[in-house]
Amino acid sequence: MTGLSRYYLSRALISIAWGIVIALGGFAWWIAALAAAIVFAFFVWAARSGRYVVHPDLGLTALRRDERTQAINDKSARTAFVVTMLAVAAIAIYFGSIAHTAVPVAMLELTLILGAAIYFLSDFWLRRE
Secondary structure: OOHHHHHHHHHHHHHHHHHHHHHHOOOOHHHHHHHHHHHHHHHHHHHHOOOOEEOHHHHHHOEEOOHHHHHHHHHHHHHHHHHHHHHHHHHHHHHHHHOOOOOOHHHHHHHHHHHHHHHHHHHHHHHOO
16 A cells, blocks of 8 residues: 555545544534545645645655745734734724724624635735745
8 A cells, every 4th residue: 555545544534533523413414424525625635735745655644844835834824913913903993092982893703704814815825836
């Protein structure tokens, strides 16, 4: 059995275990099967996405990060952090000196969503090369 085959086999077992846990949690069997399929699809995508360096000779731990992927991850995280902090500052200034009301929780939720979206968009943009 080749190294990458062992990786896929181990990830299939993890996906099946995840589906069993979801089924035991009280969800319908088709939801558990769908969740297991989505988890396995993620593992297949991860090996082919370019986010990781694939070393088939390592078997179960075939995916590794190299310097380039770590640098992209760090730069995306910094960008998302800066945008999130600027958004929080703008919200604080607006509600502190203009609106004179408490900050709605929905604004903070939107700020977190904005930060996550900026991280993934930046990550995607930097990996396109």
